[in-house]
Amino acid sequence: MSTPYGFATRAIHAGQDPDPTTGAVNVPIYATSTYAQDGVGGLREGFEYSRTGNPTRRALETCLASLERGRYGRAFSSGMGATDAALRTFLKPGDHIVIPNDAYGGTFRLIDKVFSQWGVTHSPAPVSDVDAIRAAIRPETKLVWIETPTNPLLNIGDIAAIASVAHGAGAKLVVDNTFASPALQTPLELGADVVLHSTTKYVGGHSDVVGGALITSDEEIDAAFGFLQNGAGAVPGPFDAYLTLRGIKTLQLRMEKHSDNAELVAEALTRHPRVKKVIYPGLESHPGHVVAAKQMSRFGGMVSFIVDGGEAAALEVCARTKLFTLAESLGGVESLIEHPGKMTHASTSGSLLEVPADLVRVSVGIESGDDLVADLLEALG
Numbered sequence: 001m002s003t004p005y006g007f008a009t010r011a012i013h014a015g016q017d018p019d020p021t022t023g024a025v026n027v028p029i030y031a032t033s034t035y036a037q038d039g040v041g042g043l044r045e046g047f048e049y050s051r052t053g054n055p056t057r058r059a060l061e062t063c064l065a066s067l068e069r070g071r072y073g074r075a076f077s078s079g080m081g082a083t084d085a086a087l088r089t090f091l092k093p094g095d096h097i098v099i100p101n102d103a104y105g106g107t108f109r110l111i112d113k114v115f116s117q118w119g120v121t122h123s124p125a126p127v128s129d130v131d132a133i134r135a136a137i138r139p140e141t142k143l144v145w146i147e148t149p150t151n152p153l154l155n156i157g158d159i160a161a162i163a164s165v166a167h168g169a170g171a172k173l174v175v176d177n178t179f180a181s182p183a184l185q186t187p188l189e190l191g192a193d194v195v196l197h198s199t200t201k202y203v204g205g206h207s208d209v210v211g212g213a214l215i216t217s218d219e220e221i222d223a224a225f226g227f228l229q230n231g232a233g234a235v236p237g238p239f240d241a242y243l244t245l246r247g248i249k250t251l252q253l254r255m256e257k258h259s260d261n262a263e264l265v266a267e268a269l270t271r272h273p274r275v276k277k278v279i280y281p282g283l284e285s286h287p288g289h290v291v292a293a294k295q296m297s298r299f300g301g302m303v304s305f306i307v308d309g310g311e312a313a314a315l316e317v318c319a320r321t322k323l324f325t326l327a328e329s330l331g332g333v334e335s336l337i338e339h340p341g342k343m344t345h346a347s348t349s350g351s352l353l354e355v356p357a358d359l360v361r362v363s364v365g366i367e368s369g370d371d372l373v374a375d376l377l378e379a380l381g
Contacts, residue, residue: 007067007183008252015062016245027059029242052230056238060245061213064203067182067248068195070215072222074229075241079178079198080106081234082212086174086196087111087143088232089224093119096141100127101353104151104176105345108353124352127157128288130165137169147176149292152304152340152361154179154279156288159295163191172221178202178331183255185296188217199244201331202301205254209243211236254333257366258301264369265362265376266303274313274380276358279304301364302330304340307380311357314339318360320379323372330363335372337362 005013016027032054035047047053057075065073076082087110091097099111101124111122125136127146137144144166148157159175166173174194175187181202187195197203199211214225229235236244259282266280278285281292282299292299307313317337318326324337328344338344338361345355364372 010066011063011248011251014066015059027056027242027245029238030055031238050238051233051235054235054238054241056241056245057236060236060241060248063245063248064182064197064199064213065215067251068177068188068215069182069186070188070195071217072215072219072225074214074222074225075199075236075244076212076214076229077234077236077240078210079196079200079212080110082196082198082214083107083110085225085228085232085234086194086214087115087120088228089221090143090172090174091115091120094140095119095143096121096123096138097143097145098123098125098133098136098141098171099145100147100150100155100157101125102127102150102153102155102355103145103147103353105340105347105353107145107147107176108351109347112351113347126155127162128155128291130158130161133162134165134169137165137171141169141171143174144171145174145176147179148185148295149179149281149288149300149302151179152302152345152355152359154281154286154288154302154304156281156286156292158291159187159190159192163193167191179302180296180300181251181255181331183252184259184298184300188215190295193218194221200329202255202258203248203251203331204244205247205251205332206243207329207332207334209240209247211240211244254366255298255300258364259298261366261369261372262299262301262303262364264373265364268373268377269303269305272377272380274308275305276308277306279306302361303364304359304361306356306358307360309358311339311341314358314360315342317376317379320381321375322378323367323375324362324379330361332363333366335363335365335367335375 061073
């Protein structure tokens with residue numbers, strides 16, 4: 001949809017015109033593996049086989065591109081499927097990538113354990129330090145990969161500044177925008193070449209579907225993504241695409257409530273004697289607060305904190321909550337709590353990316369904020 005439309009309008013309408021045959025308001029679930037051709041090569045709307053393209057998936061891809069202010073979107077069966085496609089598009093044996101020194105554990109595992117076997121090297125650097133990223137770049141660096149906010153330490157990278165550094169070195173910049181979502185941040189407008197999402201999280205928003213996405217405005221990059229999407233086949237089924245589209249319709253509303261509740265939780269935790277440190281970009285005490293305020297409209301629903309008493313105390317808090325469910329993942333309407341060191345980031349143990357053992361991460365849902373605060377305070381004792 002064209003630029004003048006607001007985010008909520010695009011979330012509901014982009015790629016989702018009523019069905020021309022029946023008038024169905026919602027995009028149908030096209031549960032088909034193949035499509036009739038009008039003579040050899042006579043494709044209807046370009047569809048021939050559902051690994052290559054599906055109308056429900058195309059609607060999702062069109063909507064995602066619009067929300068991120070990009071020209072092209074590609075949907076994948078998971079966030080890691082999208083990550084793998086992006087890495088294989090830009091990297092070949094002998095190339096180098098700069099990654100966050102607190103990257104998501106799954107991203108680090110794929111790069112460190114798989115791509116390293118194919119001659120790809122990597123260097124970690126703090127996303128909050130542009131000079132450190134510049135220093136980590138080598139002549140063979142083809143890609144700078146950042147998250148902002150990062151998972152799970154919620155560090156903030158200045159996207160525009162990092163894009164300038166990457167491009168000055170002849171590298172591309174990929175921004176994992178999963179934690180912010182396009183409702184709060186649009187990295188392509190700040191100079192990123194590619195935006196990545198685990199649509200499992202805030203984009204889908206209901207903990208009922210797994211998916212991933214890559215969005216860009218570069219036609220050549222999109223063609224390369226499309227080749228791998230079809231050739232490797234990590235595509236979402238039509239029902240997955242439908243569920244993700246369903247979630248997108250309320251994304252802006254949900255992100256406002258996630259942010260409202262996270263602010264309440266963060267403020268309450270800062271006052272608790274058993275909490276040594278609260279990590280939330282919305283707090284003025286956060287070292288990345290100014291940069292976050294510059295490039296984000298709100299600060300999101302993720303809060304991390306360090307518990308006094310070490311790992312045992314952190315594990316105890318995770319076990320004592322009632323409304324915060326102990327589970328991996330994030331971004332759903334329900335609140336979740338986890339111990340990153342033992343769960344999502346276990347793969348970083350013993351590496352430069354190892355997370356603190358006394359760290360707890362919460363995905364603050366859209367329940368009543370006062371109830372969530374009371375639940376955490378009771379768990380802390």
